[in-house]
Amino acid sequence: MPIIETIAIYRGEGPTISFSMSPKKDITGWVISFTVSESYNNPVKLFQITATITSGPLGKFDVILTPTQTNIVPGTYVYDVWRVLPGFDRILGTGPFEIQADARFP
Secondary structure, three states, X not given: OOEEOOEEEEOOOOOEEEEEOOOOOOOOOOOEEEEEEOOOOOOOEEEEEEXXXXXXXXXXXXXXXXXXXXXXXXXXXXEEEEEOOOOOOEEEEEEXXXXXXXXXXX
């Protein structure tokens, strides 16, 4: 069962979003994909990136976003995180992805 959690950031930020498997699981060698879209089951993705495993044995990984990726119209989107391995694809997390307005971008 995936973890459902809201991610909220400001438009144009370049944050690192840290994840930990719960319960802890060794993820050494995994490929983990992070995807943001306007809605669930939408074939058009705003962006999709591969996570960086920071501690395989402890089940920790980071998703590093760039200001270019997050420079989108403020609003609520959706994200999901998947383990990507043929025959073992599995959703790890999902939820709302909020882009909040700021003064820097129009």
